[in-house]
Amino acid sequence: MVNSYAPGENYSAQEGSFEGPEKLLEIWFSPSPEGIIAHQNLSTVEEPKGLRIIPRPCLDKMLSLVKCTVLNVITNSDVDAYLLSESSMFVYPHKVILKTCGTTTLLYAVPKLLELAKEYCGFEKVWRVFYSRKAFMFPERQVGPHRSWEDEVEFLDKYFDGGSSYKIGSGLHDQWHLYLTKPLDDVLHHQNILNPYFKGVMREHEIRSGESTPAASDSDEEDPSPFGNAGHSYPDQTVEIHMTGLSQEKMKQYFYHDASKTASGLEGGVWVDQQTGIDQLYPSAKIDSYLFEPCGYSSNGLWQDRYFTFHVTPEPECSYASFETNIPVERSHGHEHRPIEALISQVLAIFDPSSFTVTYFTSHHEEHHSQRHMVHSMAAIDGYRRTNRILYEFDGYDLVYGHYEK
Structure with a gap:
């Protein structure tokens, strides 16, 4: 049925x-x-x-x-x-x-x-x-x-x-x-090798600030990810950003208003992409977007063998937006703002949420793995106070969870 x-x-x-x-x-x-x-x-x-x-x-x-x-x-x-x-x-x-x-x-x-x-x-x-x-x-x-x-x-x-x-x-x-x-x-x-054995055993660690880690180099592959790594030769990663309390000024673009000015459906989705800067997040990606009536927005993007996706509920009483991608990003190192923070900040600028949660899930190669490669992910984000940041270590995978509020 x-x-x-x-x-x-x-x-x-x-x-x-x-x-x-x-x-x-x-x-x-x-x-x-x-x-x-x-x-x-x-x-x-x-x-x-x-x-x-x-x-x-x-x-x-x-x-x-x-x-x-x-x-x-x-x-x-x-x-x-x-x-x-x-x-x-x-x-x-x-x-x-x-x-x-x-x-x-x-x-x-x-x-x-x-x-x-x-x-x-x-x-x-x-x-x-x-x-x-x-x-x-x-x-x-x-x-x-x-x-x-x-x-x-x-x-x-x-x-x-x-x-x-x-x-x-x-x-x-x-x-x-x-x-x-x-x-x-x-x-x-x-x-x-990109998807190592995952035993499913978890150890939880509160992340300490201020530790140093060796620098990582970007891939030399053509058309690299704008956030630090090309897609095909890098471990399995997923970054999710869950945002609430969205700026109602910015949310106006996710409402279908007047057919003489704004179309809905796929055409409206392209308009939203251009107005909000979503189309500039991964400029070389293929994007498919949709503006719902009376409001709401969804978007898929493909870059090489990886994807990203946005979904927006703009109503003030339940405003929410999500971003997810498995396009690799480079981890943070020391006190530098590396591409993971750049990605988060660029997404936040689109929605201006009052609070958000980030999960950064990545596989690692056992012979090269060190917790230090993850401890600086999701450091300070301008304009927000971090209320929680925890590293969860699995055999074969790491997860960093962070929650932020204005």
Whole structure:
């Protein structure tokens, strides 16, 4: 059964929920696109497109379970980016990233996605899973398995083995929730160096200021990331910025006002990109944006094999904006403001939030790893007071969580 509302309509707005903070799911069937054949024991020797061959009607049906629709799609040689009525989906050969806001039932996509991966791609097993979200603004309005974090974890445990769950940060409204699984043991002998073995053991460290770290050099690859590193040769990273209490002056651009001055839909999205400077964050990226009626904005961007995405709920009573990217950024070193701070500051300038939370999640090479490479991430941000900064160290990955207020 498909959704009863038209493409482009917002289910959560119809339901009156206006829940900005998104649910984010990543399901990996292999550590890399190149490893699919070996990891899934496929017989073909051709370079597979993997999950990208799943027919669009099947994906639409899966998304109907979540209560969202596809607005537009952009692609390149590495990934398909779906702009949704309630956020985004990115489909790689070896993994799917699904992000939805409002009262969507994202986890209901899990069994259908596993079914499609098996039917069309021959994928019999999952390599690893990540599920995360910021604390909801209106948790009482959530439905299905999203009524509580405990319900979400219980649902995920039905489909995946070896899962661990965490609530990160202090303050009920500022917490970030994370669920992850260990890598599947029988694919580790094909391990990709960019995605090292992740045992899922966590150690928490309060970050001390003032330590020095060796400088890092930028990649020499053509068309480098504007924030310090090129994409293909760098560890797996994800940066998320969750912003609340947005400037209402800046939010005016995210409302559809007058058809004689501003279009809605995809055309309106381009207008917002240009007016706000979103199109200058990664100037060489391919961007797909949408301005909703009467308000709201979503955007996907592709740069090489990486993505970024924005989502904005501008109403003053529940204003929220999110930014996410896996385009690599350089870590901070000593007291210098390095590209991670430059990225954060440039995003903040677009929305001028009263408070925000940042998560910086990155893999590392065991033989080169040092906590010192992470301790300076998210240092002082001009105009804001840091109320919390913690380093979470996993075997194979590090996470830095920071919360800031004006």
